[in-house]
Amino acid sequence: MLDKTEEWPENSYTEKIPKPAGKVLWSMVDHDNDICGITIQGLSKGSIDSYMDELQNAGFQKIRKMEKPLIGEGYVSLGTLFSDGTRTLSLSYAEPVLMITISTTGTYPADNSFLHSSHITNIYQHSHATCDETDGIGIVTELYVSDRDKVQPKFSEFHGVAVVTLEDRQAYLYFGGKPEQARSVGCLLKTGIFGQSGEKGTVTVSGIAYSENAVGNCGSFAVTYGITIP
Numbered sequence: 001m002l003d004k005t006e007e008w009p010e011n012s013y014t015e016k017i018p019k020p021a022g023k024v025l026w027s028m029v030d031h032d033n034d035i036c037g038i039t040i041q042g043l044s045k046g047s048i049d050s051y052m053d054e055l056q057n058a059g060f061q062k063i064r065k066m067e068k069p070l071i072g073e074g075y076v077s078l079g080t081l082f083s084d085g086t087r088t089l090s091l092s093y094a095e096p097v098l099m100i101t102i103s104t105t106g107t108y109p110a111d112n113s114f115l116h117s118s119h120i121t122n123i124y125q126h127s128h129a130t131c132d133e134t135d136g137i138g139i140v141t142e143l144y145v146s147d148r149d150k151v152q153p154k155f156s157e158f159h160g161v162a163v164v165t166l167e168d169r170q171a172y173l174y175f176g177g178k179p180e181q182a183r184s185v186g187c188l189l190k191t192g193i194f195g196q197s198g199e200k201g202t203v204t205v206s207g208i209a210y211s212e213n214a215v216g217n218c219g220s221f222a223v224t225y226g227i228t229i230p
Helices: 044-056
Strands: 002-005 021-030 035-041 061-070 075-083 087-093 097-103 124-130 136-144 155-166 169-177 185-190 199-212 220-229
Touching: 021 061, 021 199, 035 199, 035 220, 044 075, 044 087, 075 124, 097 155, 097 199, 097 220, 124 199, 124 220, 136 155, 136 199, 136 220, 169 185
Parallel strands: 087 220
Antiparallel strands: 002 021, 021 035, 035 097, 061 075, 075 087, 087 097, 124 136, 136 185, 155 169, 155 199, 199 220
16 A cells, blocks of 8 residues: 655654755655655755765665766766665655655665675666657656666566646656566656647656565666757
8 A cells, every 4th residue: 555645754764864955746655565755856966965974874874876977968867775774775866856765674785795696786767758749748767777787677566756847837647567577667657738849848757666686675766857849
C-alpha cells in the first residue's frame, strides 16, 4: 500500500534525518516494501553539498558517490548513497530537484565489498518530451544499466511523479509498474497539455525503482530539463 502526500513525512523513516531546504513536490511511504521517498525542488548544488554534511553530522556514513555531467544540459547529475547502520538513504540530484529514498530493509557489507560484488550500484535514467497535435506533450522515461556493466538489474517495481510546467499550465502525473525482473523499466506519460510554437516550459521526473540485486534493494532517480514547443 502506498501513502502519497505533498509534505515532508514525519515518521520512523525520517526520524533524525535533517529536512533540506526547498519545496516538497511529492512524498510516499511504501508499507509493503518498507520504503519512504521524497522529492524536493528549489535546491542549488551548494545546498546539496551542505545537506550531505548535515547527514554525516546526523550519523550517516557516505557509502558511494557518483557525479555524471549531462551532455548538452550544462549541469551534473549526482547520486549518493548513505547508511546509518539500520537505514539506507539514496540521494539523486539534478539541479534543482532532489529525490531522497529511505529503506529499512536493505543492508550492505561494512567493508563496502558490494562495490565489487553482484550488486548494481549505478542506474541510469533517460527522459525526453514528445509533442503532437492529438495528445499534446508526452513524457518518456526509462531506467537502465549500461550494457558494459557486468551485473544487470532485476527491476521488480517502480513509482514516481512527473511534473510538467508550460507557461501558466501545469500537470502532475503519477506513474508506476511491477515488471518481473526486467533489465530496464519505463513508461510514456500523456500530460494533456497543449502549447503554441515557441512556448517554453520544464519537465521534472523523479521516483523510486526496486531491484532485488541493488544496494539497499532500491534507489532514487531524478532529472529536470527544459522544453520548447516546436
